[in-house]
Amino acid sequence: MKRIASLLLALLFLFVCALPAMGATAQESFGAYKHVFIIGIDGAGGFFDRADTPEFDRIFANGARTLTAEAETVTVSAQNWGAILCGVSCFTHGISNGDAAEKERSGDVEYPTVFSLARKAFPDAELASFVNWEPINHGIIENDVGVIKEHRDSDEAVTDAICDYFNNGGAPTLFFVQLDSVDGAGHGYGCNSAEYLEQIHVVDGLLGRIYDAIAANGLMEDGLFIVTTDHGHTPEGGHGGITQTEREVTVAAAGKTIAAGGALDAETRNRDVAAIALYALGLDRPAHMTARIPANLFTGVDGEERPMGKEPREIISANYPWIAPVTWNGFSLQLYTAAMICGAVVLLYAAITAVLAAVKKRGLLGLTVFVCTALCAVLGTWASKLFVLWDNLPLYAFADALFLLCVAGVVMCAAYAHNGFAFPKGKRLAGKVILSLAVAAAPYEIAVLVVNTLIYHGTKPTRSIVIAVFFQAAVLLASITVIIVKLCRENKDNNKA
Numbered sequence: 001m002k003r004i005a006s007l008l009l010a011l012l013f014l015f016v017c018a019l020p021a022m023g024a025t026a027q028e029s030f031g032a033y034k035h036v037f038i039i040g041i042d043g044a045g046g047f048f049d050r051a052d053t054p055e056f057d058r059i060f061a062n063g064a065r066t067l068t069a070e071a072e073t074v075t076v077s078a079q080n081w082g083a084i085l086c087g088v089s090c091f092t093h094g095i096s097n098g099d100a101a102e103k104e105r106s107g108d109v110e111y112p113t114v115f116s117l118a119r120k121a122f123p124d125a126e127l128a129s130f131v132n133w134e135p136i137n138h139g140i141i142e143n144d145v146g147v148i149k150e151h152r153d154s155d156e157a158v159t160d161a162i163c164d165y166f167n168n169g170g171a172p173t174l175f176f177v178q179l180d181s182v183d184g185a186g187h188g189y190g191c192n193s194a195e196y197l198e199q200i201h202v203v204d205g206l207l208g209r210i211y212d213a214i215a216a217n218g219l220m221e222d223g224l225f226i227v228t229t230d231h232g233h234t235p236e237g238g239h240g241g242i243t244q245t246e247r248e249v250t251v252a253a254a255g256k257t258i259a260a261g262g263a264l265d266a267e268t269r270n271r272d273v274a275a276i277a278l279y280a281l282g283l284d285r286p287a288h289m290t291a292r293i294p295a296n297l298f299t300g301v302d303g304e305e306r307p308m309g310k311e312p313r314e315i316i317s318a319n320y321p322w323i324a325p326v327t328w329n330g331f332s333l334q335l336y337t338a339a340m341i342c343g344a345v346v347l348l349y350a351a352i353t354a355v356l357a358a359v360k361k362r363g364l365l366g367l368t369v370f371v372c373t374a375l376c377a378v379l380g381t382w383a384s385k386l387f388v389l390w391d392n393l394p395l396y397a398f399a400d401a402l403f404l405l406c407v408a409g410v411v412m413c414a415a416y417a418h419n420g421f422a423f424p425k426g427k428r429l430a431g432k433v434i435l436s437l438a439v440a441a442a443p444y445e446i447a448v449l450v451v452n453t454l455i456y457h458g459t460k461p462t463r464s465i466v467i468a469v470f471f472q473a474a475v476l477l478a479s480i481t482v483i484i485v486k487l488c489r490e491n492k493d494n495n496k497a
């Protein structure tokens with residue numbers, strides 16, 4: 001008995017001794033690095049396992065990675081490099097390729113880059129960014145936070161400049177690189193082409209040179225080496241959409257506290273690179289950031305919940321998970337479902353109308369029309385909303401017009417059914433069409449405006465959202481005017497009669 005008791009005590013003692021050690025691992029990674037290197041390969045998506053990439057494999061042999069991280073909803077370069085460097089969604093930072101090329105950013109921006117945050121914490125630190133695509137240095141990384149900015153016209157020249165920089169004593173606290181040639185091959189030949197995969201192989205060689213220049217100068221002892229991508233490509237070549245090969249991106253990390261062989265969790269986004277960089281340097285994350293530490297990245301550090309931001313898509317995902325823009329083969333399941341339901345409702349309505357008109361029970365028709373109109377309006381609103389989330393104005397306007405016509409059609413059908421399917425002629429027809437459109441548009445536009453206001457309240461509106469809201473307001477105003485004018489006329493006619 002005594003023996004068992006002492007054995008239990010010994011076990012308890014061992015457990016208590018192990019506790020601080022278990023806790024310490026989690027602490028070890030925070031601020032454990034003096035240098036963070038972020039290497040961005042433009043347009044390479046998650047294709048490092050499809051191309052021949054011996055250098056990537058060597059660098060991350062003891063690293064953690066995912067090749068299926070999520071890019072920003074808008075799979076365009078500035079939207080993603082902005083997210084990667086600022087740690088917020090593309091809808092929040094609002095930087096487009098045009099903005100990045102034309103407008104400079106100063107240190108006092110609402111959503112600063114990790115460079116700006118590192119500068120505040122380390123006033124004397126060396127910070128540097130070497131890019132092939134100049135807009136990153138021009139319009140994403142702030143121009144007044146003392147970042148050494150270098151631009152070259154080819155990936156080879158960028159790599160040469162980087163090697164010179166490190167061999168001449170460069171020791172940056174934070175270092176960013178963007179190589180661009182894989183994106184060019186993607187645009188030219190598509191993601192399934194031999195040319196695209198060959199270019200990834202070529203850039204892999206440059207990646208190896210950059211890593212070796214850093215390691216040879218002793219900076220990997222306290223260095224965290226990250227490789228990420230902004231977006232992939234379609235099989236035809238090009239990006240900006242939501243297909244799998246455009247959306248899936250790479251996040252890979254190597255360093256002394258990185259979990260060897262760690263598979264980053266499915267929630268990982270390329271924007272999480274911002275959170276990882278700050279964590280490694282021991283800097284607290286600003287409250288506005290929606291970047292997080294993935295699971296299986298740092299040894300002993302659990303994956304974090306993604307902070308709730310002001311991003312429309314994230315608000316929708318959290319509050320209305322059933323409508324969150326989940327995609328399958330590049331197609332929104334919710335949009336598809338909404339379109340199907342909408343079609344089914346119209347068909348059902350047509351059937352009910354026909355039956356009721358046949359038995360002349362016209363009283364129920366009004367109610368049916370109202371319910372169908374409301375359903376169409378709500379479904380149409382959600383469908384067009386999804387297009388706004390993708391910042392695709394032409395598609396948005398198309399969906400808007402389509403659903404408006406659909407709702408108007410339902411109203412007109414009902415009007416004819418009331419008439420015993422006798423179609424009006426001449427002036428009366430034109431008047432009825434306009435009135436039907438107006439009656440259909442009013443509840444629809446009100447629904448759209450309410451949803452817009454709820455979702456975009458407190459966010460930085462993109463140009464598309466502003467145009468969309470003005471468009472809705474104008475249509476709503478026109479609809480109400482038509483209804484009032486029509487009602488006044490009818491009243492007048494009735495009084496005369």
Ligand SMILES: [Zn+2]
Binds near residue numbers: 042078183231
């Ligand atoms: Zn790009």
